[in-house]
Amino acid sequence: MVQELDIKKLDGKSLDIAEADKEKLKAVFPQCFVEGKLDIDKLLSLCGEYIDNDFEKYKFEWKGKSECLRIAGKRSTGTLRPCPEESVDFENTNNLYIEGDNLEVLKLLQTAYYRKVKMIYIDPPYNTGNDFVYEDDFKDPLAKYKEITSQTTKSNPETMGRYHTNWLNMMYPRLRLAANLLRDDGVIFISIDDNEVTNLRRLCDEVFGEENFVAQIVWQKKYAATNDSKGFSTTHDYIVVYQKSESFNRNLLPRTEEQNKPYKNDDGDGKGLWRSDNLLVKSFSESGVYPIVNPNTGESFMPPKGSCWRASQETMKLWLRENRIYFGKDGKGAPQLKRYLNEVQQGRVPITWWPFEEVGHNDAANKEVQALFGGKAPFDTPKPTTLIEQMIRIGSAKNDIILDFFSGSATTAHAVMQLNAEDGGKRQFIMVQLPEVTDEKSEAFKAGYKNICEIGKERIRRAGAKIKEQNADVDVGFKVLKLDTSNLVKWDDTPLASTDTADLFNRMDGMIESIKKGRSELDVVYEVMLKLGIPATYQVFENNLNGRKVYSIGDDGLILICLDGSNGGITPEDITAMCELAPAKIVAAEEAFKDDVALSNAFYISKDSGVEIMLL
Secondary structure (H helix, E strand, C coil): CHHHHCCEECCCCCCCHHHHHHHHHHHHCHHHEECCEECHHHHHHHCCCCCCCCCCCCCCCCCCHHHHHHHHHCCCCEEEEECHHHCECCCCCCCEEEECCHHHHHHHHHHHHCCCEEEEEECCCCCCCCCCCCCCCCCCHHHHHHHHCCCCCCCCCHHHCCHHHHHHHHHHHHHHHHHHHEEEEEEEEEEECCCCHHHHHHHHHHHHCHHHEEEEEEEECCCCCCCCCCCCCCCEEEEEEEECCCCCCCCCECCCHHHHCCCCECCCCCCCCEEEECCEECCCCHHHCCCEECCCCCCEECCCCCCEECCCHHHHHHHHHCCCEECCCCCCCCCEEEEEHHHCCCCECCCCEECHHHHCCHHHHHHHHHHHHCCCCCCCCCCCHHHHHHHHHHHCCCCCEEEECCCCCCHHHHHHHHHHHHHCCCCEEEEEECCCECCCCCHHHHCCCCEHHHHHHHHHHHHHHHHHHHCCCCCCCEEEEEEEECCECCCCCCCCCCCCHHHHHHHHHCCCCCECCCCCHHHHHHHHHHHHCCCCCCCEEEEEECCEEEEEECCCCCEEEECCCCCCCECHHHHHHHHCCCCCEEEECHHHECCHHHHHHHHHHHHHCCCEEEEC
């Protein structure tokens, strides 16, 4: 019946990235496709690249790289289930906290957040031999995720033999998916240490393009050496920065008090504070050689031999009339130029050396978390909020989306809220974290935190409450979403455990309804939003139309979702009432209709109204 009416069904899968990219390529180079397959040789020749069978080219290769590409392209069948009871201001907030394997979550975010994220910051495992290494399963990633969340932290010791390879296999597909989410003017900051900084640079060169490298920042993470170090005591980490394209424009950082300190003179003429500056320049020009006459004494000053004044004689006369030339406190000294504070660049260009005095260090970060939690820090390696704030200032504007998919203790969320409080911004954060089980010997476990996500959420709650006291207008809420298998029933094609026909009938009975038992209507609503590309921050309104429960998505009722099959099922009158609200799409559970006649009527009513209908 559905096929006869040409009604689309939600397939429950994430965006097919490879197919979407292929369609874009086909639109530009249709001649390179034969029977739907890409002729790579023809594409290269059209781009002026010709096959010369030269295999001695520079390549960055490792075992498992090709499988990484397949993993990144494999569509996810999972979903993100809302968890209002663990959220803060669930109905109104524009912030997200997502629990789950970031590989699957990044896939699920593709449709709704494709090219919408302005800045990404990640602090991935540094691969020190003790860090957790994400083990991806190509066959059943969701089953692997369930297994991981019930286990303790794993390590990647150097004795494994594939020390760097395992780390690269973990990072590569995640970076490829992350790149899709960045806007064309977006930027990514990645914290790393000496263990993998070289491989990270090569990896990012491949994912983002060598030409899009921006900087490799050195952050002074410690203020003192570790005296028991076997070799050198490491007091720094790196922050590798790549832009999505040349469209990225970094922001200037605020001027420091030290920079403004020289501007301490004020003539009381309304021009503001100024400092004196040398009028001579090193580059010689004949037009800059002339006498400057002190109007106070009549004394004439010439530039030293081989030097010249920084401006032409006409400009100098103008500066003298405007009282921009300074002859010392007594009015009898050599001429100098007045530099006004309000005329200098109101900001400073970021540099690649970030000392702890400016952005904080590890010890300050630990004390910051300790102060929030009122005792010992439940997280071992947090970053200072001041460090993340500096990146956000450089890489984003006041209304942008900030993503962190290795969120740890949620320092990035804390920094976003704090900066919004300081400058009145409306930045939104998306935090993604695997709920790694805490070690039973750790301070976190002793404090009652069973996994890292519990620590992150509690930090946001506490930091948000503190920030709210200072600025009531800041959004310190967050919606908690949790990765799980789809809410939609699909045919289970695994072999039956026995030949008993009852098992087969039970499996068939499970296909009668399209929604899994034990899943709430809100679960389904959010999956529909996710798969249709609607951001999870959109508000969901529960309406009553003709006595039937209908969910409306967004302030303008962009999508209407009806799962209510009570009282005989969805009627033509119900569909008419929905169409009168002029939504772009109506999504309904197929079993919510009384029969095929009701479904057929619904299809033609919506079609006549210019509203698309889709079934679950």
